[in-house]
Amino acid sequence: MAGGSWEYAPAPEARDIVTIRREYGLFLAGEFVPPAAGESFTTLNPASEEPLAQVAAAGAADVDRAVTAARDAFERTWGQLPGRERAKYLYRIARAIAERAREFAVLESLDNGKPIKESRDVDVPLAAAHFFYHAGWADKLEYAGYGPGPRPIGVAGQVIPWNFPLLMAAWKLAPALATGNTCVLKPAETTPLTALLLAEVIAEAGLPPGTVNVITGDGSTGAELVRHPGVAKIAFTGSTEVGKQIQAAIAGTGKRLTLELGGKAANVVFDDAPLDQAVEGIVNGIFFNQGHVCCAGSRLLIQESVADTVLSRLKRRLATLRLGDPLDKNTDIGAINSREQLDKITGLVAAGEAEGAQRWSPPCQLPAKGFWFPPTVFTGVSQSHRIAREEIFGPVLSVLTFRTPEEAVAKANNTPYGLSAGVWTEKGSRILWMAQRLRAGVIWANTYNRFDPASPFGGYTESGFGREGGRAGLAAYLDA
Amino acid sequence: MPDRARPTPTPRGRTKGPDVRPPVPDGTRVDVRKTYKLFIGGAFPRSESGRSYPATGPDGTVLAHAARASRKDARDAVVAARKAVPGWSGATAYNRGQVLYRVAELLEGRAAQFTAECVQGEGVSWAGAERTVTAAIDRWVWYAGWPDKVAQVAGSANPVAGPYFNFSVPEPTGVVAVVAPAAPSLLGLVSVLAPVIATGNAAVVVASEAAPLPAVTLAEVLATSDVPPGVVNILTGYTAELAPVLAAHMDVNAIDLTGVAAGGRAELERLAARNVKRVFAADGDWEAPPGTARMLAFLEIKTVWHPIGI
Numbered sequence: 001m002a003g004g005s006w007e008y009a010p011a012p013e014a015r016d017i018v019t020i021r022r023e024y025g026l027f028l029a030g031e032f033v034p035p036a037a038g039e040s041f042t043t044l045n046p047a048s049e050e051p052l053a054q055v056a057a058a059g060a061a062d063v064d065r066a067v068t069a070a071r072d073a074f075e076r077t078w079g080q081l082p083g084r085e086r087a088k089y090l091y092r093i094a095r096a097i098a099e100r101a102r103e104f105a106v107l108e109s110l111d112n113g114k115p116i117k118e119s120r121d122v123d124v125p126l127a128a129a130h131f132f133y134h135a136g137w138a139d140k141l142e143y144a145g146y147g148p149g150p151r152p153i154g155v156a157g158q159v160i161p162w163n164f165p166l167l168m169a170a171w172k173l174a175p176a177l178a179t180g181n182t183c184v185l186k187p188a189e190t191t192p193l194t195a196l197l198l199a200e201v202i203a204e205a206g207l208p209p210g211t212v213n214v215i216t217g218d219g220s221t222g223a224e225l226v227r228h229p230g231v232a233k234i235a236f237t238g239s240t241e242v243g244k245q246i247q248a249a250i251a252g253t254g255k256r257l258t259l260e261l262g263g264k265a266a267n268v269v270f271d272d273a274p275l276d277q278a279v280e281g282i283v284n285g286i287f288f289n290q291g292h293v294c295c296a297g298s299r300l301l302i303q304e305s306v307a308d309t310v311l312s313r314l315k316r317r318l319a320t321l322r323l324g325d326p327l328d329k330n331t332d333i334g335a336i337n338s339r340e341q342l343d344k345i346t347g348l349v350a351a352g353e354a355e356g357a358q359r360w361s362p363p364c365q366l367p368a369k370g371f372w373f374p375p376t377v378f379t380g381v382s383q384s385h386r387i388a389r390e391e392i393f394g395p396v397l398s399v400l401t402f403r404t405p406e407e408a409v410a411k412a413n414n415t416p417y418g419l420s421a422g423v424w425t426e427k428g429s430r431i432l433w434m435a436q437r438l439r440a441g442v443i444w445a446n447t448y449n450r451f452d453p454a455s456p457f458g459g460y461t462e463s464g465f466g467r468e469g470g471r472a473g474l475a476a477y478l479d480a
Numbered sequence: 481m482p483d484r485a486r487p488t489p490t491p492r493g494r495t496k497g498p499d500v501r502p503p504v505p506d507g508t509r510v511d512v513r514k515t516y517k518l519f520i521g522g523a524f525p526r527s528e529s530g531r532s533y534p535a536t537g538p539d540g541t542v543l544a545h546a547a548r549a550s551r552k553d554a555r556d557a558v559v560a561a562r563k564a565v566p567g568w569s570g571a572t573a574y575n576r577g578q579v580l581y582r583v584a585e586l587l588e589g590r591a592a593q594f595t596a597e598c599v600q601g602e603g604v605s606w607a608g609a610e611r612t613v614t615a616a617i618d619r620w621v622w623y624a625g626w627p628d629k630v631a632q633v634a635g636s637a638n639p640v641a642g643p644y645f646n647f648s649v650p651e652p653t654g655v656v657a658v659v660a661p662a663a664p665s666l667l668g669l670v671s672v673l674a675p676v677i678a679t680g681n682a683a684v685v686v687a688s689e690a691a692p693l694p695a696v697t698l699a700e701v702l703a704t705s706d707v708p709p710g711v712v713n714i715l716t717g718y719t720a721e722l723a724p725v726l727a728a729h730m731d732v733n734a735i736d737l738t739g740v741a742a743g744g745r746a747e748l749e750r751l752a753a754r755n756v757k758r759v760f761a762a763d764g765d766w767e768a769p770p771g772t773a774r775m776l777a778f779l780e781i782k783t784v785w786h787p788i789g790i
Binding site: 129145147240243244245247248251252253259261416428431432435440441442443444445446447450452454455456457458460461462463464465467470471472475480 | 633634636638639640641642644646648653654733745746747748749750752753754755756758771773776780781782783784785786787
């Protein structure tokens with residue numbers, strides 16, 4: 001924005017609410033212990049590249065200890081508890097997350113790079129809500145429609161991504177625990193800290209040791225967990241590439257599997273849409289969490305007659321977005337989570353230019369240190385461009401146009417993915433017409449990137465299988 | 481040339497069941513034999529490979545030469561199934577239920593023929609075959625009632641914290657490959673096929689390799705009962721040759737490996753991971769109530785956030 005007199009003053013959230021330890025061990029059988037091989041890795045603040053902590057790298061022996069502890073808890077303690085007692089533990093966790101919300105939010109923004117307003121208003125409250133919702137299921141499972149006396153599966157190995165570290169931990173742990181399973185959770189290498197704080201909360205809540213174990217490490221730790229014969233159920237959220245590897249790796253083992261993988265969602269704007277609202281939705285669809293969202297509305301499909309209007313309003317709006325310090329309460333766009341991810345985004349954006357699409361970004365000062373990428377819009381995109389086909393997982397929007405609803409459907413569905421889609425129109429019948437035809441697990445109409453523990457989430461085709469949330473989500477953890 | 485045992489069960493040693501041979505003394509009329517072919521896109525082609533294999537009874541008697549489908553036939557079947565998906569999944573649930581009920585009506589009329597084929601192919605008694613055939617017809621009737629109910633059982637209205645009507649509905653997964661169990665040849669086939677199409681999917685079925693003939697006769701029923709072409713495609717041939725093609729096929733959305741022996745499933749599951757196929761396999765007592773698992777395995781839950789406002 002021009003006009004210096006209207007510049008915002010910095011409004012950073014206080015960082016001292018959270019104490020980051022210099023070193024973190026693994027959370028095994030109810031306590032923090034050093035890894036067997038003594039190896040560790042550094043987790044960075046992606047906004048400054050400053051090291052935050054040394055975190056234990058779990059090896060095969062640690063994975064085995066974790067699974068054994070979880071198996072033990074499944075057979076002796078947690079697995080034997082009546083649902084009403086499991087429920088009370090989960091309610092405790094939900095309340096504790098809410099009590100320590102500020103701490104979780106600051107820690108999440110520090111370790112992940114996402115704006116504090118998002119971690120504060122989305123990640124942390126939704127994580128608490130997820131435990132609260134599932135707590136209530138624990139003693140009502142016989143009414144869930146999965147037959148009489150539905151049983152848990154056993155030890156769940158859960159591997160989660162770095163884009164919503166705490167929220168994904170909640171999405172995995174809450175339904176697994178409510179249904180009576182025990183868990184070994186593997187947070188992402190670049191964002192282990194909130195899962196470890198959650199482990200602390202779980203320990204304080206008094207869950208039997210071994211009910212939840214948190215093992216930190218890189219992809220090799222996750223692979224060990226997936227391979228471990230004591231794990232009866234795998235739940236993975238992450239890239240389609242790794243999801244396929246996991247599905248292939250457990251072939252023939254009889255392990256149960258749910259996968260929540262990548263996406264390349266279409267966000268479809270019709271000419272009768274409330275355009276200002278749609279522009280906000282487009283921004284929220286692709287620039288929320290720096291575009292590190294599997295269900296991000298990364299392909300914008302605008303009806304041709306309003307394409308110019310929408311694009312000019314979108315560009316005007318993007319010029320007002322504030323990129324910078326994730327802890328600043330006025331920040332809209334935070335840091336890219338890692339150098340590796342920044343390289344991937346940079347590479348795909350270069351491919352977009354090389355293939356002939358037109359790149360645009362608002363005037364935007366990037367901080368000197370840390371990993372940053374400006375909000376970027378590509379126009380003149382064709383369906384065969386890599387930026388229209390591949391998941392970029394960054395703040396990069398590809399814009400296409402359409403003339404008829406049928407064309408919008410054909411273009412929207414022209415992807416191996418099928419996680420989500422958006423529809424913008426004032427016409428209710430058209431919303432439902434589109435919703436019937438879009439091949440995706442979640443359809444947002446006149447909104448985008450909205451989540452709720454009661455609302456099942458998950459994909460079609462190569463976006464994975466299984467649902468998280470709602471009654472449907474319980475199936476992933478029940479032997480029905 | 482002496483008449484080999486054809487689809488006419490020998491009455492020797494049997495006390496119950498009709499003799500389906502025409503009441504004509506031997507030698508006065510030569511019976512008309514059937515060519516058992518594939519069923520792809522509503523048509524009955526031979527294998528494009530020109531191959532066949534002997535379908536025999538348990539005693540080695542050759543009953544017929546069934547088509548031995550090739551990899552190309554399997555791919556053609558997937559194309560036909562994909563083409564059928566929009567129409568079948570887009571039909572009203574009421575319509576799908578009626579079409580499936582019509583299939584049951586025609587099955588009933590062919591009960592004796594199916595029983596005879598099962599007796600010959602599996603070496604079971606007439607009474608035993610008759611029991612599985614009637615169970616298969618009853619199962620088809622059971623599934624015919626599901627299309628307009630499964631969304632009510634598997635769907636939900638979700639009370640979200642915001643001004644949205646949020647609901648979840650099950651939708652068909654798409655093209656489902658099915659490896660039918662070896663036996664009971666008709667009941668096993670019906671048990672794995674009916675849930676796939678009742679839920680609006682299109683199926684590519686690999687019939688029982690050992691007893692393929694009832695599957696071809698079922699195809700004849702489907703072809704004359706308003707099931708749109710391509711909704712069911714039936715391949716006869718070698719499971720080991722066909723199953724990997726379907727498991728690896730990028731335009732197949734899900735696969736049911738029930739008819740593959742447990743030891744053979746791992747490699748197929750690995751191939752299925754190429755495009756994140758939904759994989760299902762369940763062994764069990766075919767005469768027990770089937771439950772909803774086979775339907776739910778081939779449904780996707782779609783959740784819609786519809787705005788509420790004035």
